[in-house]
Amino acid sequence: MRRLFDWMDRFTERGLRGVAHRHGRRSLLGKLGVALVGGAVLPMLPFDRSGAFAAEPAKPKPDPNDPSKCEYWRYCAFDGYLCTCCGGSLTQCPPGTDASKVSWVGTCLNPNDGRQYLVSYHDCCGKGSCGNCLCNNNERERPGYRLGVHNDINWCMANASNMFHCTTSIIVGVA
Numbered sequence: 001m002r003r004l005f006d007w008m009d010r011f012t013e014r015g016l017r018g019v020a021h022r023h024g025r026r027s028l029l030g031k032l033g034v035a036l037v038g039g040a041v042l043p044m045l046p047f048d049r050s051g052a053f054a055a056e057p058a059k060p061k062p063d064p065n066d067p068s069k070c071e072y073w074r075y076c077a078f079d080g081y082l083c084t085c086c087g088g089s090l091t092q093c094p095p096g097t098d099a100s101k102v103s104w105v106g107t108c109l110n111p112n113d114g115r116q117y118l119v120s121y122h123d124c125c126g127k128g129s130c131g132n133c134l135c136n137n138n139e140r141e142r143p144g145y146r147l148g149v150h151n152d153i154n155w156c157m158a159n160a161s162n163m164f165h166c167t168t169s170i171i172v173g174v175a
């Protein structure tokens, strides 16, 4: 038994001496130095903290001045197909259709001058649905019991033909 312990002592001592030989004080000091300098310098490196890499690419802002887009400022209470996409214009019905005799209104903020405008929306009647540029915005829009500010009905009701094609937006005045 005694011999076995002696042998274990020698074995362990030899192992530890080997480790001490390979990893001497100098090498330990060197490694410590690298860790210390690295730890001090790393936080000083420039980091991108904006989160721009993680975020989705920024979407272009909708243009409030493009009448062929639903984001156009006058369309704030619009419901229908944009006549600008249907052969008409912002204020003119396409050929072969007539402006509705009755209409609804909205009050929209013009971002160019910061003023609120009263806008009259006229459905264009006499042809089937245009089908282009469907647009439905409901700023200050109200249910049918406030008929004049209700956009979710066919306003061709009083025309000779009740067929709805598209909708125009006409400025009535400053609100």
Ligand code: ABN
Binding pocket: 079, 080, 123, 151, 152, 153, 154, 155, 164, 167
């Ligand atoms: N005011 C546009 C519209 C027409 C038909 C049906 C719903 C809405």
